[in-house]
Amino acid sequence: MSFKIDVGDFSLAETLECGQCFRWRKQAEDVYTGVAHDRSVTISQRGDELEIEGCDRADYDAWLRSYLSLDEPYDEYKAILSRDDTLRRAICFARGIRVMKQPLWETLCSFIISQNNNISRIASIVGMLCRRFGENLGGYYGFPSPERLAELEVGDLACLMCGYRDVYILDAARRFTSGEIDGEYLRAAPLDDARKMLLTIKGVGPKVADCALLFGARRYDAFPQDVWIKRAMSQLFPDGLPEFALPIAGIAQQYIFHYARKSGVISR
């Protein structure tokens, strides 16, 4: 069973391959399979049409639409950001990118793994983490809960081959389980206070904290700065982003990140 959805100004490939998520696999050109909300979903895009398998329309309305941020006013966001010529160029380079809304724990854990690592290996470690510790949902696996991981010892994570990040994952899982890390607070508190809460986790610094806030807590004012963004900022925005962009700096961040990595305009 499958159904179709019309979308405008959206690219499945750009959205899933711009480095914000790690559980989607390309099956063919513009065809991707991933696990979201404990379902294995396959999405194909042809033009402005998505064909969706693995969930029904009610699921789309309940969570998939929001997961892909198809419920967000991107025409408006892009119009605001395009007031700056450089931002407009970055957006035009990959107009179909949307910042997804992923589960907080999955996002935090994935970006802890991401540190000093490359995207393909991040995806491989996350995949292993799910296969080994996630719930078997019938041939595919959910993302393991913090409670599940919190009961493990460091040695149990050796199978992930994630190096020194094993202790970070466990610390995050335990702090999440204990309630010290509170999703509601992260979504509602002033950005700096939310960031401070995340920074108390071992192995979580400013970059990972901002990724968790942007991708996992819908904090569009968070602005993760990795090596590519730092290069892009010094070369394109030496005085920082224009002020009107700051409330949605995180949206701008994703266009800049992709532009910096793929356009060839930014040098190392």
Added chain:
DNA sequence: CGCCAGGCTTCTA
């Protein structure tokens, strides 16, 4: 062999 990857912790001056 070296360098790099969506960094962070720890040590040092």
Added chain:
DNA sequence: TAGAAGCATGGC
């Protein structure tokens, strides 16, 4: 308090 070394692993 700023800056550099050290850190696991794998691809090139």
